[in-house]
Amino acid sequence: MSNPVPKPFNLLAGNPALDLVNTMDLRFSANGPEELLSTYADLLRLAAQSRLLTAEQARKLARTVREKDAQQVLASAVELREALAAVLYAWMDGGKPPAAQVETLERHFRAVALHRRLRLGESQLVWSWSGLEQEAEIPLWKLAEAASDLLVTSEAERVRECGDPTCRWLFLDISKNHTRRWCNMKTCGNRMKARRHHARQQESEAS
Ligand SMILES: [Zn+2]
Secondary structure, three states, rough: OOOOOOOOOOOOOOOHHHHHHHEEEEEOOOOEEEEEEOOHHHHHHHHHHHHOOHHHHHHHHHHHHHHHHHHHHHHHHHHHHHHHHHHHHHHHHHOOOOOOHHHHHHHHHHHHHOEEEEEEEEOOOEOOOOOOOOOHHHHHHHHHHHHHHOOHHHHHHEEEEEEOOOOOOEEEOOOOOOOOOOOOOOHHHHHHHHHHHHHHHHHHHHH
């Protein structure tokens, strides 16, 4: 019997590092979170869907990476995700990110710097992963690179969370007036509107 085809990831964040954080779904829900990143195959799917890897690269990695390495890389990706979540949600809550989690990010960002290579582009120098496409860690490194590109620049100021308190998915607000409030207007936006509408109706009935 073959496994059912997994549902595609809901990539709404506008940035792969934030999409990674959102793979722990319903993180703050009373009913408990839902892990969407359970296997190395999931990590490959995420990286391919985010266009960090080509479909062909992902297929090749799925065939060639040894189980032990796959497990290790998945654990590292989850560690990266949880450090990102700790830092970003601390900011969302107006608090100070825990130093230990910043150190974890430093370790991941250092690994990126250690492995990627500086190549000659047309008219500039470019960081490149060429020659490393078949390393088991490549999806992890590319996600860490996206995270460092985001967090170590002023782009970080544009990170927002969904206004639905049970969702709180992260996204990059690149709207002109910085007014994006929902991870997805169709789901969370409408749900919250309906809730507010319901609350107002009850208020007016009670008065
Ligand atoms: Zn949402």
